[in-house]
Amino acid sequence: MAGRSSSSSSSSFRLLDLVRPFVPLLPEVREPDGRRVPFRRKLACTAAALFAFLACSQLPLYGLHRAAAAGGGADPFYWVRAILASNRGTVMELGITPVVTAGTLVQLLVGSNLVRADSSNPDDRALLSAAQKLLSIVITAGEATAYVLSGAYGSVGVLGAGNAVLVVLQLVLGGMVAIFLDELLQKGYGFGSGISLFTAANTCEGVVTRALSPATMDRGRGAEFVGAVTAAAHLLATRASKLSAVREAFFRGGGGGGLPDLRxxxxxxxxxxxxxxxxxxxxxxxxxxxxxxxxxxxxxxxxxxxxxxxxxxxxxxxxxxxxxxxxxxxxxxxxxxxxxxxxxxxxxxxxxxxxxxxxxxxxxxxxxxxxxxxxxxxxxxxxxxxxxxxxxxxxxxxxxxxxxxxxxxxxxxxxxxxxxxxxxxxxxxxxxxxxxxxxxxxxxxxxxxxxxxxxxxxxxxxxxxxxxxxxxxxxxxxxxxxx
The missing domain is CATH 1.10.3370.10 (SecY subunit domain)
Structure with a gap:
């Protein structure tokens, strides 16, 4: 009988139950208290979440050398930043990568039945949400540490041990902000999901900035406006040859890696x-x-x-x-x-x-x-x-x-x-x-x-x-x- 009961208890054990001890320790956005969230409140929460995310995307990391903060070091996310809603040298360096990775892993584990869960059971849904949040935090900490150790901001020896730890902590905090802003929207306080909303906002911000930015850059030919439209207006206003101005406004980027152009x-x-x-x-x-x-x-x-x-x-x-x-x-x-x-x-x-x-x-x-x-x-x-x-x-x-x-x-x-x-x-x-x-x-x-x-x-x-x-x-x- 003892052997049968132990066998029964072991067969009822699920991997998802390993998350249960961590549930009380994880911060959580409370569900709306049974009432429909008013339209204006949803609109305000969505706008506030977007503002907070975009503000973190412009907040530079403290403790970096100027060259590294400007992008002088290696940039593993350079080719995919627009989609991952990340911004170089800022608190939101990792973007939505931890949230996407954790969510995908949890769904794959559940979909392949490696993790048994009943989506109609409120307790299982709460455990799945906690598992995804815990995995997101772990991935955030792991990626932040790997990012610094891989030399993304230069050698750790040059950066300094204290600054390296400080940068990791800032990246983890930025990742947690993204996690909880996404949870705020997912719980019904806003419109859509944080993943798609932050990516859309980051994409639109990038397009507007590269089209209209008044910032200047010197590539050896004097100061040039970064924004494509701003540069085109400046070229047409200052160049004697309008045809030459139009040609440069359309092709100054050189097809990739240069300044934005009208093409x-x-x-x-x-x-x-x-x-x-x-x-x-x-x-x-x-x-x-x-x-x-x-x-x-x-x-x-x-x-x-x-x-x-x-x-x-x-x-x-x-x-x-x-x-x-x-x-x-x-x-x-x-x-x-x-x-x-x-x-x-x-x-x-x-x-x-x-x-x-x-x-x-x-x-x-x-x-x-x-x-x-x-x-x-x-x-x-x-x-x-x-x-x-x-x-x-x-x-x-x-x-x-x-x-x-x-x-x-x-x-x-x-x-x-x-x-x-x-x-x-x-x-x-x-x-x-x-x-x-x-x-x-x-x-x-x-x-x-x-x-x-x-x-x-x-x-x-x-x-x-x-x-x-x-x-x-x-x-x-x-x-x-x-x-």
Missing amino acids: GLAATCAVFLAAVYLQGVRVALPVRPRNAPRSHRGGAYSVRLLYTSGMPVVLLSSAVSSLYLVSQALYRRFGGSLLVDLLGKWTPDAAVPVGGIAYYVTAPASAASAAANPLHAAMYVAFVLAACAALSRAWVVVSGSSSRDVARRLREQQMVMPGMREASMQRELERYIPAAAALGCVCVGALTVAADLMGAVGSGAGMLLAVTTVYQCYEAFEKEKTY
Whole structure:
């Protein structure tokens, strides 16, 4: 009997229960107390969360040398900053990377049944939320430590042990601010999720800054305005030859890595319009309440072309940034080793990959660079499209948005499709959802590649997320007005 009881108790043990002792220790945003959060309060909380995040994105890290703070050191997140909502040399250096990584890991573990949890059980939902928060904090601390030790701000010996610890603490605090701002919005106090909202805000801020910034930079030809529109107005006002002024305003960036120009701004507008168009493509499947009369008009369940939105690219960017971080740290210490060089070879300042896997998963600097090295361009395009397809398929399953999950939710809401039995709803959804997920991820990947090669200000995925987020907020505004 004793053996049987011990066997029973061991079989009832779950990995999720390991989180239970930490639940009382974790700070938490309380759920709204049973009442609907008023529209104005939601609007105020959303604006306050955005302001706090953007303020932290402009707050420089204390304890850095001036060159490192300005970006003189290695920058593992340089290529993916727009999507990860991070800002170089600031408290929000890590952006949303810890939140995205922790959320993805938890969903993968639950979706693969490695962690058993019942989403209908409030206790299990609370444990899953605590597990994700705890994992986010651990990842934040780990990435902050690895970031400093990898030499992102220069050698630790030059930085000093005290300053190194201080920088790590600031990065951890910045990461925790992002975690709790995201939780504030997720709990219903605001509109949308923090991940998409912060990415959209960071993308829009970057586009506006690079278009209109009055700051100046000296590249050996005298002071030049950083903003593309500001520089174009200055050139037209000061140059005797207007044709020369227009030519420089359009091509001063050199196709990548230089100052923003009107060509990049035009490419940004083209990518933005393409994202707006793709966001509007959808199929509306008619649904109505089960017991409604046949004359009832009912509603529609929309399957968008961008079914998974930009999440596959966000997940891909998070994974690639982690690859950069690991590759840089290893190459700095063990450069020359076959396996380390296979993972990635870097320039002497460890800021740009020049070989290995890290090089081929990095976008070419411009269309001219892609033409000069077609193998790199082809490998990058193939990698982005294949990775987006795989991540999109996995995200549909683990996020509970597969055909089976949607059909189950419709049944739970007592909704049916006119002229179909309940058992046929899943088959009808399977005609559209897998196709939308597959084709949508190809569109997202193609838009990302096109934005990178055309030299757009910001990334295609960032602009796509910005468009999607703004549209979702608009839908939420309209829905709130009906109450």
